[in-house]
Amino acid sequence: MLVMDYLSVIKKCVERYGDTVVLPFKWPTYFLNDPEDIRHILVTNHRNYVKARGLKLGRRFLGEGLLTSEAPKHTERRKLLQPSFHKEKIASLGRLMANTATSQVENRWQAGTVADISTELARVTLAVVTKALFSRDLSDETTNVQAALTICQHYIEHRVRFGWGLPEHWPTPMNRRYRNAIAVFHELIRTLILTRRNSGQTSSDLLSVLLEARDERGEPLTDNEIRDELVTMLLAGHETTANALSWAFFLLATNRNAEEQFHAEIDHVFGKGPIDVGKATGLRYTDAVFAESLRLYPPVWRIGRRAINADTLPGGLHLPPNAEIAMHLFVAHRNPKYFPDPERFLPERFLNGGQHTRPRFSYFPFGGGPRICIGEDFARLEAAIILGVIGQRFRLTLEPGQRIKADPLITLKPKYGIRMRIHGR
Numbered sequence: 001m002l003v004m005d006y007l008s009v010i011k012k013c014v015e016r017y018g019d020t021v022v023l024p025f026k027w028p029t030y031f032l033n034d035p036e037d038i039r040h041i042l043v044t045n046h047r048n049y050v051k052a053r054g055l056k057l058g059r060r061f062l063g064e065g066l067l068t069s070e071a072p073k074h075t076e077r078r079k080l081l082q083p084s085f086h087k088e089k090i091a092s093l094g095r096l097m098a099n100t101a102t103s104q105v106e107n108r109w110q111a112g113t114v115a116d117i118s119t120e121l122a123r124v125t126l127a128v129v130t131k132a133l134f135s136r137d138l139s140d141e142t143t144n145v146q147a148a149l150t151i152c153q154h155y156i157e158h159r160v161r162f163g164w165g166l167p168e169h170w171p172t173p174m175n176r177r178y179r180n181a182i183a184v185f186h187e188l189i190r191t192l193i194l195t196r197r198n199s200g201q202t203s204s205d206l207l208s209v210l211l212e213a214r215d216e217r218g219e220p221l222t223d224n225e226i227r228d229e230l231v232t233m234l235l236a237g238h239e240t241t242a243n244a245l246s247w248a249f250f251l252l253a254t255n256r257n258a259e260e261q262f263h264a265e266i267d268h269v270f271g272k273g274p275i276d277v278g279k280a281t282g283l284r285y286t287d288a289v290f291a292e293s294l295r296l297y298p299p300v301w302r303i304g305r306r307a308i309n310a311d312t313l314p315g316g317l318h319l320p321p322n323a324e325i326a327m328h329l330f331v332a333h334r335n336p337k338y339f340p341d342p343e344r345f346l347p348e349r350f351l352n353g354g355q356h357t358r359p360r361f362s363y364f365p366f367g368g369g370p371r372i373c374i375g376e377d378f379a380r381l382e383a384a385i386i387l388g389v390i391g392q393r394f395r396l397t398l399e400p401g402q403r404i405k406a407d408p409l410i411t412l413k414p415k416y417g418i419r420m421r422i423h424g425r
């Protein structure tokens with residue numbers, strides 16, 4: 001059974017009160033659901049908006065990396081990091097992604113067994129992202145990284161949702177757990193930086209870009225600045241994709257017809273041999289499966305902003321200065337105006353140009369405007385490859401009698417995992 005609570009409450013609010021819901025908190029909070037209002041915030045008048053207070057609560061964990069920083073620092077950093085995510089650079093990482101994913105799956109996945117696929121997929125995506133961006137496979141750290149990440153996400157979400165908390169330096173059990181989890185991360189990253197520095201190696205990966213960067217005064221980034229970017233990439237780059245893929249396999253297991261079409265396409269495009277990355281562009285149905293999974297379970301399920309000055313939205317709503325804005329992708333993606341029968345998993349919605357018949361911001365799993373996900377092309381290629389590597393070899397079915405719950409932390413995680421039986425094909 002699929003259980004949702006906090007998410008259902010938000011959804012019901014929007015169903016009851018319409019595209020704009022105003023909550024009279026200490027800082028008035030606006031839930032926006034209309035595509036044109038969303039475009040206004042993220043693109044047209046983005047200069048009037050900064051990241052929401054909620055994300056800033058995670059500063060001790062995420063520091064001032066690309067995800068949390070603001071202009072002018074953000075603009076500068078984005079310029080520095082963007083070339084590492086250009087289409088050609090990502091395409092050149094395809095072979096490495098395919099080899100990494102294949103060896104992970106061949107070493108750990110066995111027909112006839114039952115596994116929590118969300119943990120297994122986190123291991124695969126952690127291996128891929130750390131190999132591709134830092135030239136190191138950190139998948140042996142999956143258990144530590146996942147445990148630490150979950151604690152940090154719970155902590156931040158708790159403070160966002162309840163709007164308060166005892167000061168972070170007080171020795172409460174929750175604060176202590178949070179601090180210990182951050183220490184695990186920081187130690188991992190410190191070792192990564194030290195090992196590279198001591199090796200004297202040069203590389204063209206993201207870690208080298210950060211180590212070799214110089215600011216306008218010719219100064220290198222400090223170790224803390226490098227650490228913040230690496231922590232950000234670790235969180236943003238492995239957890240999101242792992243969740244997206246977990247939900248994709250969950251949804252495929254609930255729709256036999258879609259699952260058969262998916263396997264037929266994987267067999268047709270990749271055959272049974274090693275993944276030929278150049279052929280990934282030929283995956284139409286598989287891309288639609290991924291797109292539809294991102295619609296129903298967007299890994300970033302909420303995007304928040306805060307207004308600097310007063311503003312008026314295209315729909316006519318007046319926002320005061322300091323207004324908090326929450327755009328719930330989880331709800332916006334289920335708007336029956338644009339997605340009839342919205343709860344149904346129907347990859348066909350994304351075939352034959354279906355997406356171009358809907359407003360741009362009726363569906364925005366990677367955000368939009370200058371803060372759009374820097375890793376979108378990375379994630380799409382990685383997803384196609386991992387779906388291919390697993391789809392070539394296995395069919396996954398849901399184990400009966402389990403509770404599957406979407407847990408809205410910073411990312412939308414399956415709270416109790418997803419237990420699936422692995423069948424050989």
Ligand code: HEM
Pocket residue numbers: 066067068078129232233236237238240241244294298299300303304364365366367368370371372373374375376378379
């Ligand atoms: C399915 C996978 C992914 C999804 C759904 C996703 C979604 C998003 C979204 C919605 C944002 C915008 C947040 C906002 O506007 O407040 C974002 C930003 C970001 N993402 Fe992703 N992401 C994914 C994968 C990745 C990967 C693979 C990486 C890196 C390897 C990455 C790195 C980042 C970074 C660094 C930012 C901040 C960009 C900025 O503010 O300039 N993401 N992501």
